[in-house]
Amino acid sequence: MKAIKFFALAVIFSGVSVMASAQNPTQTATADASATIVTPIAIVREANLAFGNIVASAAGGTVTVGTNGEANRTGVAAPSIVGTVTAAQFKVTGMSGSTYAISLPADDAIILKSGVNEMKLTGFINNATKVLTDGSETFNVGATLNVGANQVAGSYTATFPVVVNYN
Numbered sequence: 001m002k003a004i005k006f007f008a009l010a011v012i013f014s015g016v017s018v019m020a021s022a023q024n025p026t027q028t029a030t031a032d033a034s035a036t037i038v039t040p041i042a043i044v045r046e047a048n049l050a051f052g053n054i055v056a057s058a059a060g061g062t063v064t065v066g067t068n069g070e071a072n073r074t075g076v077a078a079p080s081i082v083g084t085v086t087a088a089q090f091k092v093t094g095m096s097g098s099t100y101a102i103s104l105p106a107d108d109a110i111i112l113k114s115g116v117n118e119m120k121l122t123g124f125i126n127n128a129t130k131v132l133t134d135g136s137e138t139f140n141v142g143a144t145l146n147v148g149a150n151q152v153a154g155s156y157t158a159t160f161p162v163v164v165n166y167n
Contacts, residue, residue: 041094043164053083056151067127067140076147087140096135103163114154120146
């Protein structure tokens with residue numbers, strides 16, 4: 001009889017033990033990890049911004065080169081030999097279909113110099129869609145050159161930055 005009681009108690013305790021472990025099972029889940037390396041954005045100059053030849057006046061004036069590469073002169077004239085007039089042109093490459101932002105110089109930040117003589121660039125504009133269709137886009141940059149009163153003759157130059165980055 002003792003054996004039957006012992007067996008009955010063993011069955012009862014093993015059931016409690018199974019029930020206790022069934023109430024607190026350990027669960028596991030998994031997750032995948034992934035990464036995508038994209039083509040870095042890059043920019044290359046394809047043409048420089050050129051305002052051509054300018055005849056200064058007593059009052060001074062401006063020459064604006066639009067993104068279409070055409071010059072609009074106010075208060076100054078073009079001589080019979082106009083010289084080279086072009087918008088700056090840049091090509092941006094990167095991940096196809098991505099968008100990007102462009103940073104152009106602030107007004108008066110770029111100064112063209114010829115020796116000690118200076119002229120300022122203002123009003124930078126661009127015609128970019130800012131979408132890298134097929135992984136690239138070519139766009140133009142124009143600006144306004146502020147010619148001083150009786151600006152001294154000379155060849156004036158400056159370098160300006162155009163910065164692009166992914167949105």
